[in-house]
Amino acid sequence: MKYVLLICDDETVSPTNAEIAADPAHQAYAAELDRRGSRRGGARLRPVADATTVRVRDGETLVADGPFAETKDFVGGIDIIECADLDEAIELASRHPYARWGCVEVRPVWE
Template sequence: MKYVLLICDDETVSQSMAEIAADPTYQAYGVEMDRRGARVVGGARLRPVADATTVRVRDGETLVSDGPFAETKDFVGGIDILECADLDEAIAIAARHPYASRGCVEVRPVWE
């Protein structure tokens, strides 16, 4: 079954890609994924919220605004798409994600 992990954190303290690559916590997370046999089948780190564009359609009119969709300190900074056995395993994997201890990781099943 596929699940999306929405990786949320405070953008003002988010690590750079180089810091993430060198962080032993991320390396341990990768080892845990391998141990479980879970597969990351997609994902990406997202650009900062300052680069976001929000689109809404109201009464047939397309409204476009700069910035994020919500006023919040935490932002969705990236996604991982997992293929794993069930929700329990997806939750266990999310709990091991390094951002779960600083921000949060939202788990959502994918419609298939």
């Protein structure tokens, strides 16, 4: 079954792309996904300052700058993984370095 891991953190303290690439914890996490053959895709998202939110209300398209919610933690990226079950997805999410200071939400994918 496929799962999306929503990687959430506080953007005011999140590392740069170079810091992530050099971080042994991130390297170990990526290696573990590759070892298991679980990685199906993923991407780091640009900051919420670059976000645009679109809503349609009563037939009118409403466009707003910024994220959909006002909160300290924002979705900063996603990983798409394939696992045998939710328990394995949770176990992999617990290995993600951001789980140590942010959070990782596990969501099954409709297939």
